[in-house]
Amino acid sequence: MARVRARSAMSLDGYSAGPEQTLSEPLGKGGERLHGWAFEEAHNRQAHGLEGGQVNASTPVMVDATANIGAVVMGRKMFGGGPGPWNEDEPWRGWWGDDPPFHTPVFVLTNHPREPVEMEGGTTFHFVGDGIESAVAQALEAADGLDVSIAGGASTVQQAIRAGLLDELLIHLAPVVLGGGESLLGGLDPEATAFEIVAVVDAPGVTHLTYRLVR
């Protein structure tokens, strides 16, 4: 059965991005330190059009994380282009390049809906103005039996958890502290949120933790 899966890097102090996020530094101050392991790893490099890298304990985790995905949901901030209405003359097309690494429909949560944007390589951005339930429902339909990936950021992952829509959460726990930033799991209701450990993988520079959301 199709699952709704999210994954995110996280620091030991619980942040999925550093403080002072800007359009030119979307990961925030020090946020790139969450992703050092991914930059070194071959499968992740390949997914972003880069050659080389190590095949290591992260590789099967990344292969699994990116397999069987039929559609993606992400927040407006992850799609980029800044807050507020789209520039009508030259509407933002994402910062993922002409051939984004999704190769599926991508449903972008926004208060400013617009027409879909078709990119190369099978990625089409759809803009959803009526919330996480609608976005996940549309993504599940588009995925046609495959899984839906909640790509982030933290706010979108939390919306999916709060709405009881998330089946599985993969945390890439990096051995760093960021001292502030975007909290991945802060502010959730402890009474309404229960996790089960599914898998733990010790890899170079990161620990991959997969949890099932119990409902």
Place this chain on the structure above:
Amino acid sequence: MARVRARSAMSLDGYSAGPEQTLSEPLGKGGERLHGWAFEEAHNRQAHGLEGGQVNASTPVMVDATANIGAVVMGRKMFGGGPGPWNEDEPWRGWWGDDPPFHTPVFVLTNHPREPVEMEGGTTFHFVGDGIESAVAQALEAADGLDVSIAGGASTVQQAIRAGLLDELLIHLAPVVLGGGESLLGGLDPEATAFEIVAVVDAPGVTHLTYRLVR
């Protein structure tokens, strides 16, 4: 060479105790959910004078965590008795029972020094009024070549990290969120704090993560 080691349970949202800590509920609201795995595990039960429990993947971790310890450092709140000066008529002797589970000298950080308190089973509480450096130095001397355990709470662990005194941190990561409470690693300086992954153990209801502090 003698190492200074700390260990603490932590929730996925980064707390080592829940919100609303009181003298009668020192783990805070929901904080006992961080320790469910430990209550089930045989070695930990034995250390607290309880019988039974499972021998599982947590057992060797707990055996190692409690072995080779020659002295302990803890914060005043972990020793208990409430804040402020000690009750002179009936000074607090800890809430660890007549035979506390330490069996070594224990150095308690406090602004209110007093004479040492000798308990059964080899535990003697010493009260240190001049800070973490002094407490760790006294503990290392008392440990006589064995390791020093920083027992907690979070504030004491952070003081040891900030002072560059901690060699190793073992996090018992519980698959729960607490929604607030005492942050284990929040507020540390990212520029001054670097970790290396030493060991990762996937156990029932908990993930044991050992880090080396890099200086």
